[in-house]
Amino acid sequence: MKALLEAKNRDFSNVVRLAQELIQNKSLSGQEKLIVESCIREAVKLGFDDAYCDKMGNFIGKIVVGDGQGKRVVLSGHLDTVHAEPSKWNPETGPFSAAIRDQKLYGLGASDMKGAFAAMFSSGALLKSLDPKEHAGEVYIVGTVVEELFEGVCFLEALKSIRPDYVVIGEASECRLNIAQRGRGEILISVLGQGKHASGGRSTVNPIEQVAFIIEAFHVWYRSEAVALLGKRNIVPTDIKIPVGGGGGLDGRGGNSTVPNEVELTYDVRTLPGDSEESIIKMVRDNMEPVLTHGKRLYPTFQEPVIEYAKDECVTYTGVPIKQNKFAPAWQTSEDDEIVVRAKRGLEKVEIPAQIGAYSFCTDGSAVVRYRELYPDAKCQVIGFGPSQESLAHTTNEYVEIDQLKKAFNGYVGIVSELLKK
Numbered sequence: 405m406k407a408l409l410e411a412k413n414r415d416f417s418n419v420v421r422l423a424q425e426l427i428q429n430k431s432l433s434g435q436e437k438l439i440v441e442s443c444i445r446e447a448v449k450l451g452f453d454d455a456y457c458d459k460m461g462n463f464i465g466k467i468v469v470g471d472g473q474g475k476r477v478v479l480s481g482h483l484d485t486v487h488a489e490p491s492k493w494n495p496e497t498g499p500f501s502a503a504i505r506d507q508k509l510y511g512l513g514a515s516d517m518k519g520a521f522a523a524m525f526s527s528g529a530l531l532k533s534l535d536p537k538e539h540a541g542e543v544y545i546v547g548t549v550v551e552e553l554f555e556g557v558c559f560l561e562a563l564k565s566i567r568p569d570y571v572v573i574g575e576a577s578e579c580r581l582n583i584a585q586r587g588r589g590e591i592l593i594s595v596l597g598q599g600k601h602a603s604g605g606r607s608t609v610n611p612i613e614q615v616a617f618i619i620e621a622f623h624v625w626y627r628s629e630a631v632a633l634l635g636k637r638n639i640v641p642t643d644i645k646i647p648v649g650g651g652g653g654l655d656g657r658g659g660n661s662t663v664p665n666e667v668e669l670t671y672d673v674r675t676l677p678g679d680s681e682e683s684i685i686k687m688v689r690d691n692m693e694p695v696l697t698h699g700k701r702l703y704p705t706f707q708e709p710v711i712e713y714a715k716d717e718c719v720t721y722t723g724v725p726i727k728q729n730k731f732a733p734a735w736q737t738s739e740d741d742e743i744v745v746r747a748k749r750g751l752e753k754v755e756i757p758a759q760i761g762a763y764s765f766c767t768d769g770s771a772v773v774r775y776r777e778l779y780p781d782a783k784c785q786v787i788g789f790g791p792s793q794e795s796l797a798h799t800t801n802e803y804v805e806i807d808q809l810k811k812a813f814n815g816y817v818g819i820v821s822e823l824l825k826k
Contacts, residue, residue: 416809416810416813418526419522419523419526419809419810419813420504420509420522420806420809422446422522422525422526423502423509423514423518423519423521423522423523423804423809424502424509424511425442425502426439426442426483426513426518426521426522427500427501427502427509427511427512427513427514427518428500428501428502428511429442430485430500431483431484431485431513432484432485432486432487433484433485433549433550433551433552433553433718434484434549434550434553434718434719434720434721435484435721436461436483436484436549436550436721437461437721439483439547440457440461440462440463440483440547440549440721443455443463443465443483443525443547444456444457444463444465446525447465447525447528447545450525450526450528450529451529451532452465452466452467452528452545453466453467453468454466457722458561458562458565459561459722459724460548460549460550460558460561460562460720460722460724461549461550461558461720461721461722461724462546462547462548462549462558462559462561462562463483463545463546463547464544464545464546464547464562464565464566465525465528465544465545465546466542466543466544467528467531467532467542467543467544467545468532468542469531469532469534469536469539469540469541469542469543469824470534470536470537470539470540470541470824471536471540472540472541472542473540473541474539474540474541474542474824474826475541475542475569475570475823475824476541476542476543476544476566476567476568476569476570477541477542477543477544477568477569477570477571477572477820477823477824478543478544478546478562478563478566478568478570478571478572479524479527479528479543479544479545479546479572479574479816479820480524480545480546480547480548480559480562480571480572480573480574480768481517481518481520481521481524481546481547481548481573481574481575481790482517482521482547482548482549482551482552482559482768483518483521483547483548483549484548484549484550484551484552485512485513485516485518485552486512486552486798488512488800489800492800493800493801494801497510497511497801497803498511499511499512499802500512502514504806507805507806507807508803508804508805508806509803509804509805509806509809510801510802510803511802511803512802513802514792514796514802514803514804515576515791515792515793515796515797515799515802515803515804516575516576516792516796516797516798516802517574517575517576517790517792517797519791519792519804519808519809519812520574520575520576520790520791520792520804520812521547521574522809523574523791523809523812523813523816524545524572524574524816525545525547526813527813527816527817527820528543528545530817531543531817531820531821531824534821534824538825538826539821539824539825539826540824540826541823541824543820543824544562544566544568546559546562546566548562548768549720549721550718550720550726551768553716553718553726554716554718554726554728554732555588555732555766555767555768555770555771556732556767556768556769556770556771556772556773556774557726557728557771558720558726559768559771560771560774560775563771563772563775563784564775564778567779567782568784569783569784569785569823570743570784570785570786570787570823571769571772571784571785571786571787572747572786572787572788572789572816572819572820573767573768573769573786573787573788573789573790574788574789574790574812574816575763575765575767575768575769575788575790575794576790576791576792576793576794576796576797577761577763577788577789577790577794578761578791578792578793578808579756579789579790579791579808579811579812579815580759580760580761580789581744581747581748581751581758581759581760581761581787581788581789582760582761582762582763582787582788582789583633583736583737583738583739583744583760583761583762583787583788584631584633584634584677584734584735584736584737584762584763585634585734585735585736585762585763585765585766585767585769585770585788586634586637586638586674586675586676586734586762586763586764586765586766587674587675587676587679587731587732587733587734587735587766587770588672588673588674588675588730588731588732588765588766589672589673589675589679589681589684589713589730589731589732590642590670590671590672590673590713590714590730590731591670591671591673591684591685591688591711591712591713591714592668592669592670592711592712592713592714593615593618593668593669593670593671593688593692593709593710593711594666594667594668594709594710594711594712595611595614595615595618595666595667595668595669595709596609596611596665596666596707596708596709596710597609597610597611597612597614597663597664597665597666597667597707598663598665598705599651599652599662599663599664599665600662600663601661601662601663602661602662602663603661604663608663609699609703609705609706609707610663610664611664611665611666611667612663612664612667614667614695614699614709615644615667615669617695617698617699618669618692618695618709619641619669621691621692621694621695622639622641622671622691625691625694626639626691628676629676631676631677631736633736633760633761633762634676634677634734634736634762634764635764636676637673637674637675637676637679638672638673638674639671639672639673639674639688640671640672640673640674641669641670641671641672642670642671642672643668643669643670644667644668644669644670645657645667645668646658646664646666646667646668647666647668649666650664650665650666650667650668651663651664651665651666652664670714671688673688674764674766675733675734676734677733677734677735677736678734679733679734680733681713681729681731684731685711685712685713688711689711692709692711696708696709713729713730713731714729714730715727715728715729715730716728716730732766732770733770733773733774734770734773735769735770735772735773735786736762737785737786737787739760741785742785743785743786743787743823744760744787746819746822746823746825747787747789747819747822747823749822750815750818750819750820750821750822750823751815751818751819752818753818753821753822754814754815754817754818755814756811756814756815756818763788763794764794765794765797767788769786769788772784772786789812789815789816789819790812791804791805791808791809791811791812792804792805792808
């Protein structure tokens with residue numbers, strides 16, 4: 405109870421200071437070395453029991469509560485950000501200014517999610533003072549890297565070494581208790597045709613027209629089931645291009661009176677719990693089938709499109725190469741699960757209404773699904789709780805409200821105190 409009272413009455417300036425320092429420390433994906441090193445120094449000052457980076461470069465800070473013989477709780481937030489163009493921001497609230505105006509902290513990553521990470525981090529010092537007669541266990545503050553490119557990939561390495569019982573993802577939830585998240589897949593459809601002079605008219609397979617038919621097929625025919633809190637599976641076209649060598653023109657990318665021989669169509673798929681990499685590919689293929697059947701009827705030389713996941717690659721600042729399909733699974737936790745029941749109780753103790761919600765975007769929480777697949781006997785449970793609004797992520801003049809930061813800080817102390825209760 406002492407820690408809960410201290411959280412409510414504590415001088416909050418240290419949390420804001422840390423959030424400002426994190427914002428001022430540039431940390432694009434793959435370039436997080438300096439911010440991780442600063443987190444290690446801060447952890448030492450705050451009396452963490454251990455602080456280090458793992459092979460992927462994630463920051464990991466450990467706090468032992470009581471005798472440590474209890475549950476393991478992870479509070480996690482990513483340290484990397486997307487790119488910002490300073491000229492597009494207001495001069496007084498630039499991307500690395502960490503300026504405070506009208507009780508809002510501005511800067512790149514303020515909402516996504518350096519503000520939340522500062523609140524999580526600062527809660528660690530208070531959690532050490534939990535009554536050892538009533539609480540025991542270990543708390544890990546994890547600052548992940550390369551999340552903006554690969555949700556959950558680097559976090560999975562931290563989970564494998566920590567083996568937690570509970571995970572709290574700090575992405576923006578407006579301090580609601582989020583118990584579900586849609587996943588994400590990026591599908592690349594390579595539509596093949598026959599390169600030919602455009603004067604040939606309609607006598608050849610034109611992949612540009614085939615792409616139009618495919619888009620229409622999804623728009624007209626596809627219908628998704630709806631899941632409580634998460635809604636429907638979204639399938640949205642996000643890019644169309646002729647790859648180099650796929651068309652005419654000086655650069656081989658179209659024009660110059662040439663029907664291209666290939667067009668690439670990209671779809672962003674927001675997935676639901678239970679969706680797998682294989683099931684999403686099948687769903688895409690099944691919905692394209694009427695178009696493909698029609699194409700085969702019209703053109704004897706019609707070729708099947710290639711349907712695959714887009715791939716991305718990078719190297720972490722520690723030198724670990726990452727290359728894999730752009731797919732991150734969805735997750736959902738039951739309101740009856742222990743982590744939700746205890747988290748509600750913890751929020752109530754710090755006078756925060758326990759409102760249930762869900763993420764519409766993807767988070768590092770996808771790593772928990774992968775972790776359970778690797779360790780079927782693991783009982784790891786996951787929720788989300790963080791300050792600010794989803795809609796502020798990746799925006800110009802990004803900010804987080806100071807009141808939301810304070811609310812999140814109190815919430816983390818309340819939630820973790822209940823999760824570690826004997």
